[in-house]
Amino acid sequence: MRKRLLAIILAAIISAGATAVKAQNCGCAEGLCCSRWGYCGTGDDYCGTGCQQGPCNPPPALNNVSVADIVTPEFFNGIVDVAEDSCEGKNFYTRSAFLEALGPYPQFGRIGTVEDSNREIAAFFAHVTHETGLIKQQNHFVETDFCYIDEINGASRDYCDETNTQYPCNPNKGYYGRGPIQLSWNFNYGPAGESIGFDGLNSPETVSTDPVISFKTAVWYWVNSVQPVISQGFGATIRAINGALE
Template sequence: MPPPTLTITPKLLLSVFLVGALASAVVAQDCGCVSDECCSKWGYCGTSPDHCGSGCQSGPCNRNDIQVADIVTPEFFNGIIDQSDGDCAGRSFYSRDAFLRALGSYQGFARLGSDDDSRREIAAFFAHATHETGSKDYCEEENTQFPCNPSKGYYGRGPLQLSWNFNYGPAREQIGFDGLNSPETVANDPEVSFKTALWFWTNNVQPVMDQGLQRRADFYTEYCRQLGVAPGDNLTC
């Protein structure tokens, strides 16, 4: 991803992966493995269960047979939506159907590790989605690969608040919408909106969470409770 890059710090690792709780299915880095090898959670290439199993970052990872739709039930999803104010536009914009349609483009989401691992990743994803907000322009003018349209703003949109031109640009290429010239599509098309969130979650290190860490952890813990899985320890170290 073009600069500025995300820095992996101990706090980032603890807050993003909720250390001790999540078996990450996100691609945090390009390990440089050949196409038939897996990149393990520790960044090593190979084909053993340790490489392709829980925590596998990329390559032919072993996916479980979890059906995300069976976990993200209408009751669970609508319970999240119902937390918002009655006049919140997102109440009618975001829907479970849109999320599941977007999920079709990201078959690896919540599909690595055990049943509990899958439930924790789903809980973490929706904890971030519940918390995120944004309000700035978010234009990195020095980025020439994905130049800003001066009449557009690249502030947070979507469940994970996709921000910055260097994220809207690659999302455009992967998802198929004009992220640089029509970033508002993320706020107007619920399926594209969920696709941007799933794209960011599965292809990048999740955002640094210096602000609102306890609130995210609270959401995560509550969603784990609803999904019937223990959240783990050290959630806000």
């Protein structure tokens, strides 16, 4: 009886594994959505933001807000000017690169009311300045904005999820935090590269050398992972970016 039960369990596990592999190819059955991660199912997690195939939810209506009119030169320079002259990000992160990066993402800062747009844009810059700020001076940290491009000591840390076979790691590359949102992990670099148009798995350093792509990774992550929860409050956006880290 025990052997038979074990055989049934093993068969179920193998069957589930085969289904997952098939799902990652986006060969979903009729009525199911292929999520941005390549899995089949229903509901907002599958048919919402990033849905690739199937009965995807229609995109939300956009308002007439101009992000450029909110993120004015005075607004942007007021942030970047806080960075010390020694900060590598001070001349890397520019308003023109940010605005160009918005091209493929017209939904950024344009959903809901004008107040909603202002709130979202403010939240975005609150996060990216936090992610790229804080420099250590002697025995204390000093708050600064847009200072770092790469994560401090990031190259010494392992951000390879070997269980993710859809986006396998290149053993000669590091997937540590880079750019305004500090994009991390192979399972983020892979799809970000596919969406934006660079080889995220084999050339992750592109995020550190091309300011437009750098901002695109931040906006890509934002509209896919943060924007869907922004109505839940600022705390939800923190969890969407840092998970259990904060």
